[in-house]
Amino acid sequence: MSSITVQPDSPSVRDALSRIRNFCIIAHVDHGKSTLADRLLELTGTVSKRDMQEQLLDSMELEREKGVTIKASAVRMIYQAKDGNQYELNLIDTPGHVDFAYEVSRALNACEGALLVVDASQGIEAQTLANLYLALEAGLHIIPVINKIDLPHARPDEVAQEIGNLLGDDPQHMLRISAKEGIGIEAVLERIIQEVPSPKGDSEAPLQALIFDSHYDSYKGVIAYVRIMNGVVGLKTKLRMAATGAITEPVEIGVFTPRMTPTGHLSAGEVGYIATGLKSVRECRVGDTMLDAARPAEPLKGYKPAKPMVFASIFPTHAEDYPLLRDALEKLQLNDASLTFEPENSSALGFGFRVGFLGLFHMEIVQERLEREYNLDVVITAPSVEYEAVLTNGEVIKVDRPADMPDPSRLREMREPWMKIEIFTPAEYIGPIMELVTKRRGISESMEYLDAHRVVLKYAMPLAELIVDFYDRLKSISKGYASLDYQFDSYRPGDLVKLDILINGDPLDSMAMITHRDEAQRRGAVLCKKIKDAIPRQLFEVPIQAAIGGKIIARETKPALRKDVLAKCYGGDVTRKRKLLEKQKEGKKRMKMFGTVEIPQEAFMAMLRLED
Amino acid sequence: MNTGVYLHIPFCSARCTYCDFNTYVGLEALFAPYVRALLAEIAQYDGFPAQTLFFGGGTPSLLSPEQIGALIEAARSAFQLPPEAEITLECNPGTVNLGYLRALRACGVNRLSFGAQSAIPAELSLLGRDHNWHTVVQAVQNAREAGFEHVNLDLIFGLPHQSLCDWEHTLHAVLRLEPDHLSLYALTLEPGTPLHQQVRRGQLPSPDPDLTADMYEMAEALLGEAGFEHYEISNWCRPGKACQHNLIYWRNEPYVGLGAGAHGFDLRRRYWRVRHPAEYVARVERGQTTEAGDEPISEPLARGETMMLGLRLLQEGVSQDRFRARFGAPIEAFFAAELAEGTRRGLIEVTEQCVRLTPRGRFVSNQVMQWFIPDVAAVA
Numbered sequence: 002m003s004s005i006t007v008q009p010d011s012p013s014v015r016d017a018l019s020r021i022r023n024f025c026i027i028a029h030v031d032h033g034k035s036t037l038a039d040r041l042l043e044l045t046g047t048v049s050k051r052d053m054q055e056q057l058l059d060s061m062e063l064e065r066e067k068g069v070t071i072k073a074s075a076v077r078m079i080y081q082a083k084d085g086n087q088y089e090l091n092l093i094d095t096p097g098h099v100d101f102a103y104e105v106s107r108a109l110n111a112c113e114g115a116l117l118v119v120d121a122s123q124g125i126e127a128q129t130l131a132n133l134y135l136a137l138e139a140g141l142h143i144i145p146v147i148n149k150i151d152l153p154h155a156r157p158d159e160v161a162q163e164i165g166n167l168l169g170d171d172p173q174h175m176l177r178i179s180a181k182e183g184i185g186i187e188a189v190l191e192r193i194i195q196e197v198p199s200p201k202g203d204s205e206a207p208l209q210a211l212i213f214d215s216h217y218d219s220y221k222g223v224i225a226y227v228r229i230m231n232g233v234v235g236l237k238t239k240l241r242m243a244a245t246g247a248i249t250e251p252v253e254i255g256v257f258t259p260r261m262t263p264t265g266h267l268s269a270g271e272v273g274y275i276a277t278g279l280k281s282v283r284e285c286r287v288g289d290t291m292l293d294a295a296r297p298a299e300p301l302k303g304y305k306p307a308k309p310m311v312f313a314s315i316f317p318t319h320a321e322d323y324p325l326l327r328d329a330l331e332k333l334q335l336n337d338a339s340l341t342f343e344p345e346n347s348s349a350l351g352f353g354f355r356v357g358f359l360g361l362f363h364m365e366i367v368q369e370r371l372e373r374e375y376n377l378d379v380v381i382t383a384p385s386v387e388y389e390a391v392l393t394n395g396e397v398i399k400v401d402r403p404a405d406m407p408d409p410s411r412l413r414e415m416r417e418p419w420m421k422i423e424i425f426t427p428a429e430y431i432g433p434i435m436e437l438v439t440k441r442r443g444i445s446e447s448m449e450y451l452d453a454h455r456v457v458l459k460y461a462m463p464l465a466e467l468i469v470d471f472y473d474r475l476k477s478i479s480k481g482y483a484s485l486d487y488q489f490d491s492y493r494p495g496d497l498v499k500l501d502i503l504i505n506g507d508p509l510d511s512m513a514m515i516t517h518r519d520e521a522q523r524r525g526a527v528l529c530k531k532i533k534d535a536i537p538r539q540l541f542e543v544p545i546q547a548a549i550g551g552k553i554i555a556r557e558t559k560p561a562l563r564k565d566v567l568a569k570c571y572g573g574d575v576t577r578k579r580k581l582l583e584k585q586k587e588g589k590k591r592m593k594m595f596g597t598v599e600i601p602q603e604a605f606m607a608m609l610r611l612e613d
Numbered sequence: 614m615n616t617g618v619y620l621h622i623p624f625c626s627a628r629c630t631y632c633d634f635n636t637y638v639g640l641e642a643l644f645a646p647y648v649r650a651l652l653a654e655i656a657q658y659d660g661f662p663a664q665t666l667f668f669g670g671g672t673p674s675l676l677s678p679e680q681i682g683a684l685i686e687a688a689r690s691a692f693q694l695p696p697e698a699e700i701t702l703e704c705n706p707g708t709v710n711l712g713y714l715r716a717l718r719a720c721g722v723n724r725l726s727f728g729a730q731s732a733i734p735a736e737l738s739l740l741g742r743d744h745n746w747h748t749v750v751q752a753v754q755n756a757r758e759a760g761f762e763h764v765n766l767d768l769i770f771g772l773p774h775q776s777l778c779d780w781e782h783t784l785h786a787v788l789r790l791e792p793d794h795l796s797l798y799a800l801t802l803e804p805g806t807p808l809h810q811q812v813r814r815g816q817l818p819s820p821d822p823d824l825t826a827d828m829y830e831m832a833e834a835l836l837g838e839a840g841f842e843h844y845e846i847s848n849w850c851r852p853g854k855a856c857q858h859n860l861i862y863w864r865n866e867p868y869v870g871l872g873a874g875a876h877g878f879d880l881r882r883r884y885w886r887v888r889h890p891a892e893y894v895a896r897v898e899r900g901q902t903t904e905a906g907d908e909p910i911s912e913p914l915a916r917g918e919t920m921m922l923g924l925r926l927l928q929e930g931v932s933q934d935r936f937r938a939r940f941g942a943p944i945e946a947f948f949a950a951e952l953a954e955g956t957r958r959g960l961i962e963v964t965e966q967c968v969r970l971t972p973r974g975r976f977v978s979n980q981v982m983q984w985f986i987p988d989v990a991a992v993a
Contacts, residue, residue: 540958540960540977540980560823562977562980563822563823563826563976563977564771564799564822564823564825564826564829564976564977565976565977565978565979565980566799566846566847566976566977566978566979567801567978567979568798568799568800568801568803569796569798569847573619573862573868573870573875573876573877573878574876574885575862575876575878575883575918575922576876576883576885576908578921579917579918579921579986581979582921582979582982582983582986583983583986583988583989585979585983586983586984586986586988587988587989589983590988
């Protein structure tokens with residue numbers, strides 16, 4: 002694989018820049034982003050068809066299964082264009098999920114153009130639009146690509162019109178392709194060459210390298226994915242991370258072809274990687290700027306550390322796996338700066354961790370990776386958001402678990418995070434969606450028709466309502482057609498209370514929750530019922546109560562165990578009877594004493610796993 | 614300390630839907646060789662004293678009086694059974710007539726146990742019993758006429774669809790027969806039985822444990838009023854009519870088990886014999902051992918089993934004297950924590966004479982008994 006990268010300071014730098022195109026692909030899940038990327042790699046000879054592992058860019062097994070991209074990556078392709086010149090095309094992949102909106106915005110900043118891939122039968126979806134706006138904000142040139150035109154339900158003209166309405170582009174001019182069938186791929190490459198601006202940047206200026214992604218490598222440390230905005234970086238350049246202050250010297254510098262291929266240097270306008278030798282992605286954060294420690298420039302604008310929005314506790318199903326869980330979380334964190342965790346101890350579930358996630362999707366991915374890659378059996382408590390408690394003395398504290406909620410006597414006000422949400426849906430589902438959102442305390446802000454059939458609904462809604470299977474419900478009431486995007490809006494005051502669950506009068510910490518007062522009764526009743534079904538009968542009647550403060554708002558009663566006897570023992574088979582009792586006794590050992598109530602671990606798991 | 618002899622007769626004319634005992638249908642051709650094998654095995658115990666003999670099954674009443682007579686004679690001689698020794702035979706009420714019962718009585722059987730199960734036709738058919746209630750009435754009358762002074766009836770309760778009212782009906786019907794002894798078992802759905810399958814598939818409702826407990830309490834009340842002593846968790850008797858053979862089990866005393874799948878205990882180990890009657894016969898004929906396995910019983914295990922079994926005796930309980938005599942120290946010395954916990958929870962009662970279940974502990978006895986069983990790890 003040849004490279005047209007030229008030596009820094011060579012007279013042909015300007016010329017070299019004109020032969021570079023940095024672009025990304027914006028698409029909704031399943032609209033064909035990965036397939037298109039594969040075709041581009043094939044057509045440019047970057048990867049031979051034979052070597053093509055399906056959806057090569059999505060390197061994690063999990064990504065392939067979920068059909069979404071979790072971590073961005075960047076591949077360099079060399080393309081012999083029809084104008085006779087050879088171009089370096091850098092395809093920067095972006096995460097496809099709203100939880101990673103910040104990562105998306107950083108990746109977009111590394112590009113000059115974006116392919117907007119839209120399914121010819123589906124039209125634009127909420128997430129696509131959100132990313133499109135981010136791309137426009139980042140000043141990217143947008144090339145609409147209507148994909149899957151080969152499908153029987155394709156309506157490319159309508160979709161082109163829809164995009165035209167959004168972007169003001171001429172629908173006739175839009176590319177119509179089938180990535181799967183390989184139709185129109187070359188036209189996409191030509192369009193990129195013609196329309197995406199070549200990168201600007203000054204190789205003479207002090208170094209500014211935007212970190213738009215990273216991964217951890219046990220030999221080379223953190224590998225930062227960078228776009229060199231200005232300056233050059235070589236193996237001798239002493240690097241400083243602007244935000245974290247970490248200082249290091251590159252271990253390796255290169256480009257993805259798509260394998261990591263060392264080049265020894267990168268200069269303004271180029272995209273590639275720098276192996277930093279740093280031991281944690283927390284020292285080398287996405288969005289931060291790498292500077293030349295000897296000649297530091299101003300950091301690039303727009304850096305903000307990723308902030309967890311959703312919190313849940315993770316416990317190992319088997320207590321002895323606690324150290325393994327800690328190791329696994331530490332390893333995940335090496336690659337995932339947005340993952341936060343701290344030890345937690347629950348009277349019911351033992352030792353575990355309170356973990357912060359960017360969103361529900363992020364949480365799901367972490368759970369699956371723990372289970373699949375680390376072979377751990379874990380249980381996750383109901384997710385919670387981070388509340389703000391305003392104390393009577395004016396102090397504001399963050400509360401992400403019910404146990405930390407201050408006593409009402411010290412509390413002036415509770416605030417909760419509200420989100421702006423956008424729902425794209427065929428018009429026939431407007432009614433049920435409005436009903437769903439209203440039930441979740443959503444406030445309608447606007448409704449716009451994209452075309453005759455499709456509508457964008459905008460709401461403000463508490464995040465806490467969003468994280469309790471809102472997305473699943475939305476999908477279910479819209480037969481899968483509605484799509485959702487959300488972003489943080491503000492903290493707003495709310496009538497929030499701590500809902501305690503008492504078993505035989507003792508609070509069960511892992512089931513406590515912070516909830517809106519209007520919802521407390523319903524949720525309390527549901528929880529009590531759930532617990533009643535999950536716990537075994539005791540030798541006495543056990544009340545299960547939901548309470549706010551001292552006030553009981555819901556109750557169930559688990560009746561006492563009345564029958565537990567051995568059957569007739571035939572022919573003097575005492576051994577069998579004894580073994581039955583031994584088994585029963587073994588089972589009891591795995592139970593936790595809750596006051597005087599014995600609850601097996603499995604019952605706790607069952608309570609937590611059941612959906613509301 | 615007494616010793617019992619248990620003879621297992623693993624044959625039935627039909628399989629009951631709830632039964633997972635070691636029994637076989639259609640092996641009539643094996644009756645004679647099986648009896649010969651039993652006789653041969655009994656002979657090996659020559660000079661081994663025992664006090665009770667129990668024919669269990671299966672359906673021992675499928676054997677002829679001559680076969681039973683031969684077995685009793687051999688057992689009397691080998692085990693030196695005392696003349697007044699309790700000799701029980703389990704009967705299917707449908708397979709016995711007056712002549713048969715007279716012949717049994719004549720050859721030395723002095724206690725009969727009938728599998729009556731229920732007085733409700735629908736319940737009998739659910740259980741796969743081939744008799745009707747009239748057969749039971751007739752069988753008990755015949756037993757009396759044949760001279761039996763010890764007649765037990767087995768009943769099963771807690772059946773799918775059974776109401777408290779149905780159960781009351783059965784209890785009254787049974788009391789009218791004036792039995793000497795009653796065994797009342799709560800139905801246990803054993804995996805592999807047709808009844809278990811039907812419940813699992815939802816073709817029958819799962820028995821309600823609360824209703825079953827109500828039935829148990831009803832039986833305690835009704836039988837108590839009728840003058841029965843509730844002497845064991847599942848057993849009631851008229852004064853002086855307790856089953857001597859079963860008392861040996863509950864006192865954790867030794868017993869010889871003979872026949873296919875029979876279990877025996879000699880205080881130091883428990884053993885069991887090959888389950889299939891054909892295999893049993895073949896082994897005896899070849900002069901091989903019929904034991905299929907055994908388990909040594911350590912002192913801690915013996916103490917645990919003594920508690921587990923003795924707690925079944927509701928009046929006698931685990932006798933302090935017997936325990937001390939056997940293990941060299943009082944119960945308290947080994948089970949102080951368990952006794953304290955059980956007393957605190959009102960599940961057991963500790964007296965100078967014994968440790969026993971309280972009325973509250975009776976129908977949840979597993980919860981108590983398991984405390985006394987050593988941990989599996991500790992034994993292994």
